[in-house]
Amino acid sequence: MDPLTTTFPTLPAVLFNLDLNVAQRLADLRAWMVTWENEDRRLQQQIASLDPKRRSDVLLGSQIGSLRRALSLQLTQQPLDLDPEKVQRVGFTKFRQHLTRQYAGLSLADRKLWLVNLSFLLTPTLRTLIAKLDAIRSYRSFGQTRCFLLGGVSAPARRVA
Numbered sequence: 001m002d003p004l005t006t007t008f009p010t011l012p013a014v015l016f017n018l019d020l021n022v023a024q025r026l027a028d029l030r031a032w033m034v035t036w037e038n039e040d041r042r043l044q045q046q047i048a049s050l051d052p053k054r055r056s057d058v059l060l061g062s063q064i065g066s067l068r069r070a071l072s073l074q075l076t077q078q079p080l081d082l083d084p085e086k087v088q089r090v091g092f093t094k095f096r097q098h099l100t101r102q103y104a105g106l107s108l109a110d111r112k113l114w115l116v117n118l119s120f121l122l123t124p125t126l127r128t129l130i131a132k133l134d135a136i137r138s139y140r141s142f143g144q145t146r147c148f149l150l151g152g153v154s155a156p157a158r159r160v161a
Contacts, residue, residue, distance in 0.1 A: 022102035
């Protein structure tokens, strides 16, 4: 891979508009959930097979724990792209009616699954941050290392049941 010609993929997002199909989104969420559960189960089995008396296994267990925490971030592989200007243009009431009709017929389990969407909303602020990170990643100045510091409040990863 030539570092001078490397391009970075854009973040795939689902537009929050009147074409949003709740049933299709739930199908995607279910598929991502199954993938996550299978991979998490595989990692749990690896942890169960480790010997806590061996230092290398303790370190491996720590790495697997980190992988499991990072894995939960993949539950929503495509964020909902929430653009306040678009919502305002169409009208909040119209969006609400559109989603209410689809949401009302959902089972309790599907309603809970729908809440997984709230773990990753692509807001204008986040979109700006992603653009800045992409700009930094694309710098090509005399082979210099691209560095940046990202800070914020840390929150523990939560498992979605």
